[in-house]
Amino acid sequence: MAEALNNLVQLMDPYLLQILVNIGIAIILALGLNIITGITGQLSLGHAAFMSVGAFASAIITIRFNIPFGLNLLLSGLMAAIVGAAIGFPILRLTGDYLAICTLGFAEIVKVVFLNMDITNKALGLTVPTPKSPIPMPIYVWLVAIIAIIFSSFMKDSRFGRALKAIRDDEIAAEAMGINITRYKIESFALGAFMAGVGGGLYAHFINYINPSDFGFLKSVDMLSMVVLGGLGSIAGTVVGASILAAAPEFLRFMSEYRMLVYGGLLVFLMVFRPNGLLGGVNFTDLVLRSLGRKPAIAEVREKQT
Amino acid sequence: MLLQQLINGIALGSTYALIALGYTMVYGIIALINFAHGEIYMTGAFVGLFMVTTLKANIFVAMAAAMIFCMAMGVVMEFVAYRPLRKSSRLSALISAIGVSIFLQTLALMVFGADAKGYPDEVFPIRQLHLGSAEISTLQLLIIGVSAVLMIGLEFIVRKTKIGKAMRATSEDYNTAALMGINVNRIISFTFALGSALAAAGGVLVGILFNAVSFNMGLMAGLKAFAAAVLGGIGSIPGAMLGGLLLGVAEVLGVAAGYSSYRDAIAFAILVLVLLVKPTGLLGQKIHKKV
Numbered sequence: 001m002a003e004a005l006n007n008l009v010q011l012m013d014p015y016l017l018q019i020l021v022n023i024g025i026a027i028i029l030a031l032g033l034n035i036i037t038g039i040t041g042q043l044s045l046g047h048a049a050f051m052s053v054g055a056f057a058s059a060i061i062t063i064r065f066n067i068p069f070g071l072n073l074l075l076s077g078l079m080a081a082i083v084g085a086a087i088g089f090p091i092l093r094l095t096g097d098y099l100a101i102c103t104l105g106f107a108e109i110v111k112v113v114f115l116n117m118d119i120t121n122k123a124l125g126l127t128v129p130t131p132k133s134p135i136p137m138p139i140y141v142w143l144v145a146i147i148a149i150i151f152s153s154f155m156k157d158s159r160f161g162r163a164l165k166a167i168r169d170d171e172i173a174a175e176a177m178g179i180n181i182t183r184y185k186i187e188s189f190a191l192g193a194f195m196a197g198v199g200g201g202l203y204a205h206f207i208n209y210i211n212p213s214d215f216g217f218l219k220s221v222d223m224l225s226m227v228v229l230g231g232l233g234s235i236a237g238t239v240v241g242a243s244i245l246a247a248a249p250e251f252l253r254f255m256s257e258y259r260m261l262v263y264g265g266l267l268v269f270l271m272v273f274r275p276n277g278l279l280g281g282v283n284f285t286d287l288v289l290r291s292l293g294r295k296p297a298i299a300e301v302r303e304k305q306t
Numbered sequence: 307m308l309l310q311q312l313i314n315g316i317a318l319g320s321t322y323a324l325i326a327l328g329y330t331m332v333y334g335i336i337a338l339i340n341f342a343h344g345e346i347y348m349t350g351a352f353v354g355l356f357m358v359t360t361l362k363a364n365i366f367v368a369m370a371a372a373m374i375f376c377m378a379m380g381v382v383m384e385f386v387a388y389r390p391l392r393k394s395s396r397l398s399a400l401i402s403a404i405g406v407s408i409f410l411q412t413l414a415l416m417v418f419g420a421d422a423k424g425y426p427d428e429v430f431p432i433r434q435l436h437l438g439s440a441e442i443s444t445l446q447l448l449i450i451g452v453s454a455v456l457m458i459g460l461e462f463i464v465r466k467t468k469i470g471k472a473m474r475a476t477s478e479d480y481n482t483a484a485l486m487g488i489n490v491n492r493i494i495s496f497t498f499a500l501g502s503a504l505a506a507a508g509g510v511l512v513g514i515l516f517n518a519v520s521f522n523m524g525l526m527a528g529l530k531a532f533a534a535a536v537l538g539g540i541g542s543i544p545g546a547m548l549g550g551l552l553l554g555v556a557e558v559l560g561v562a563a564g565y566s567s568y569r570d571a572i573a574f575a576i577l578v579l580v581l582l583v584k585p586t587g588l589l590g591q592k593i594h595k596k597v
Contacts, residue, residue, distance in 0.1 A: 043397065093585065097337075098540075098581055098587075101532065101533065101581075102577070102578055104574075105574030105577045106578060108529070108571060109574050111571075112568055113571070115567070217525065218525075224404075228398060228400075232397065260409075260411075261409055261413060263412075264406065264408030264412060265405065267401055267402065267404065267405025267408065268409070269405075271391060271394075271401050271405065272390045272391060275391055275394030276394065
């Protein structure tokens, strides 16, 4: 089995494979942020901090202990989730932009603390050994990504997910309906952080070298752009947004030095012409049902109402 | 010793305050965190440098030129990237601001190169003046003086002029202000121009102070200034000044106490702590939840 998978990976173009892995990791990270910002509506500008915690946890576990890679990832994710919950407890009392700036500040603090710790090798960064796992890395990343997509889709429409959406739409009304806002917010924060931690662990082992400065403000912004570009709260949108933005620097490579210029311009352009994100407000179940004729189109509904 | 650090801190803090004012004014009016503001500050520093080195201009002329250039830039930026998004969600406007920030930073990298450039030494003669046991340099005096003049000027515009009144009305209630016959779009453009001019002045001053201007200087300064704005209570002009000064002093004291490697974290640690105790910032007004 492992042999066959290895052969399969070897068959593919390494450059393409690298882009695919980048996309897979981006999807995991963006889905995590989507739970916090998209579904629960808590703007977080510090998602890179959780990714950083996961990446360093995973790297250190690999260096110090000899445990299977899957367990390693789980531990890194849990570590990030614990940090997320610990942080979430005090700061989730804040709302809106105050929360955003607090998460940003927290991420900067994590970065600077990691830059001064011996265990993270300070500013030199850590070289991460390849994981001991029979399954090749690209397959691993995509397995986790697919699990993340399936999990998010089910979570979104579960009792838990609906409570989160209620908090996003109106906190006071949600509270009046008996939803424990603080608990749900912390749980969503921990869940998002968990996914960021797992994504960070995969990132660390794929890149093979991590440095605390890699997980700065721009990394958080990258993830936020993916979620907003795809459409806040939409799983399919987040996947599309993550794929586009993770691949964009590669596809723009032919204009080498203008690459980031175009990237910045593209963000503005997309926001101006599609302010709710590419798939914001698009409901796939509705679309399918409508095309099958099971549900009237919006125009017909309006006619009936008038 | 303490007095000396206090002087250094106030000089640094007043530059933070200058940048923070732009954040706070824009936020007060359209509730947008203008992440590209740090890039305006960086551009201001470069325009000042260009005036001083290539055109051999006087430092005050250079500062004025930088302010005028950045005013125009702020207005153009608002027109291109924020005005079309006035009606859409605040997050899209935020992403748009981030896009502008990336764009401007890369543009600066391409135009000016990756290495840090310094203002020539003769641009402003630095002498040390004795003030009791402490020393204050003419440069620090210049920074504190220029910042004070600009901030008093801003207070005058906001409190005493007609357009300032319109600004306050718009920040109070956007729609009602429009109904009262205020040209809201013009007011917003004016706010961007004002904030950008202050940031540009801050950029030139910091350029002389640290003698290094580089394409990526905007990000950290912008984040810290934003932290200062939130610390003072976002939307409040005196709050931004207070927050800037506090962060500057705290940073200098922290470095003097031997935590120099934690320099960038000090401002944010204070910010997080203050917000936990007083979630609207020091001078911010309590937001009442409407049920």
